[in-house]
Amino acid sequence: MKQYYIAFFLAGVFLSNMESFANEKYTSTDNNIEIIEVEGKKPLSLLRKEYKAASFALFETFNDLVEESDMHYICEKKRLPNSRISYKSCQNAFDIRIRDELFKREMSKDGDLMSRLNRAQSSSDMGALEIDRLEEEKSKLIAKLAEENEIFKKALIELSKAKYNYEQEHISQYGSFSKFEEEK
Numbered sequence: 001m002k003q004y005y006i007a008f009f010l011a012g013v014f015l016s017n018m019e020s021f022a023n024e025k026y027t028s029t030d031n032n033i034e035i036i037e038v039e040g041k042k043p044l045s046l047l048r049k050e051y052k053a054a055s056f057a058l059f060e061t062f063n064d065l066v067e068e069s070d071m072h073y074i075c076e077k078k079r080l081p082n083s084r085i086s087y088k089s090c091q092n093a094f095d096i097r098i099r100d101e102l103f104k105r106e107m108s109k110d111g112d113l114m115s116r117l118n119r120a121q122s123s124s125d126m127g128a129l130e131i132d133r134l135e136e137e138k139s140k141l142i143a144k145l146a147e148e149n150e151i152f153k154k155a156l157i158e159l160s161k162a163k164y165n166y167e168q169e170h171i172s173q174y175g176s177f178s179k180f181e182e183e184k
Helices: 002-030 044-065 093-107 113-126 129-148 150-177
Strands: 073-079 086-092
Touching: 044 073, 044 086, 044 129, 044 150, 073 093, 086 093, 086 129, 093 113, 093 129, 129 150
Parallel strands: none
Antiparallel strands: 073 086
């Protein structure tokens, strides 16, 4: 029995020494930690996402403020032809309506199917004078909303900032190969 007490005593002393040695080792290592701060610029993809988010926020704000459904923006998820890549596209409601009407009008005319399809597609791509007139009205409406409504004005400013940041980063990254021209 005496031997067990001595064995437990020695094991306790040995384990406590090991524990204190381990604590010293980790404590001394913690003091030598180097803090590294990374300073840099936002990546172009993040700026592009911010620009898209700001434009969608502006479209939503515009749709909430304007009651006329023909002036609304309609956002749809589309896919590239023969691809799995999808993207979100926003168009004017009147633009979609007028192009559909032109397409249907040309498809209802006489002739063989391929020529009707060709005429319908080209006429809907060209649009009409009504689209130009409605786009003018919409730009006047946007200017009026920007003057009168603070929420819309704030969304428009955020969009302008995001667009400017994206374009400037694109110019600095790609230089003369950028699709945005540097202002002189």
